[in-house]
Amino acid sequence: MPRTVDHAERRAQIIAALLRVAGRAGLHTVTMRSVAAEAGVSLRLVQYYFQSKAQLMHAALEHLERQSHERWETRQAQLPGPLSARDFLEAFLTEALPIDPESRTFHLVWTSYAVLAMTDPELAEQPFVAGPNRLERQLADVLRQAQADGEMAPGLDADAEAARLLTLNHGLGTSVLVGQRAPEAAMAVLRYHLDSLFGTREPISHPG
Template sequence: MPKRVDHEQRRRHIADALLRVAATQGLHTAGFREVAAEAGVSVRLVQYYFQTKEQLLLFGLRRVGEQFAERVLPRLATAGLPAAGRERIEFVLLATLPLDAESRSLHVLYNQYFALALTDSSLAAQPYGSDPDALEAWLIEQLRACQADGQLPPEQDLADEALAILALGVGLGNAILGGRRSADDARRVLARHLDHRLGPPR
């Protein structure tokens, strides 16, 4: 009996190879030949699953989000944190910062895709660029729980608050990548901001 091929798994395997090449050499260098070599497959197989580099890039973008979820969700489920609130916010935001090799790679990839989307209409048209960001939506729900618990004034605009927190996270992440701030600096600044806005951990 012929071996059954999991085509979705094959596509993920190839896209993950793209991301590994991009994380070390840049998206602009990740052609079919380089991706095939990294994935340990033929160029023809890469072309079978992705007829164009654009298709491969778009699928790779989806994998960036999936890899972040694969990194954070299991840890969040076993962290013993309250169901919602400041502690969960800090935990997830710290997971987005480039504090280890894995998170650094994801941060570099996110920045590369963002830069490319500024001039590539096909990437800009993706949910990544146009729809509400999943992390922002999650953060708003967490802030809503904080508001219900009296940690934020009832008149506070939660979307603005979420945007400010996310902007801080992006800035801290880039400062770490650029060598201008240490991981300890980032942890301290984030904790101070959350203490100021939401109070200390309970």
């Protein structure tokens, strides 16, 4: 009796192949044919699940965002609680830095996607900024609560500070990705900025 095809599993297999190709040589080198070869399936099968390269890339980006969210939930469960707003933000933003193979792949693919979308109308049509927008709102909520709790100066603009934190973290991530600075140096810059918002304190220990 023929084995029933698990379509979700097959899609995941193809997406994983794209990420391996992109992780080795960059997203700009990815083709439907190279993904098919990496996955060990036919080109026609890849095209059955993803009608275009842009659709496949967007699916990979969504997969990475879900994976990143799951990593953060796991890290959050391991942290000592309750956390102050400053310690929560340090843990949250540190998790977003490319300091291990999984987070490095996420940064590489997302940054490459953003660059390609500037000149590829099909890629630009995909709403790949939804993730960063959601994170910025989450950071702003944490900062507003910190102001209400007296942890942060009430005169600061929580929305502007959230945008600045996220932009800083993206820049630090890129600097680590290209070898400009080590992960420890990036974390030192992040802590310096958090100290300017909340005051100096002992940094929390990060599992792993």
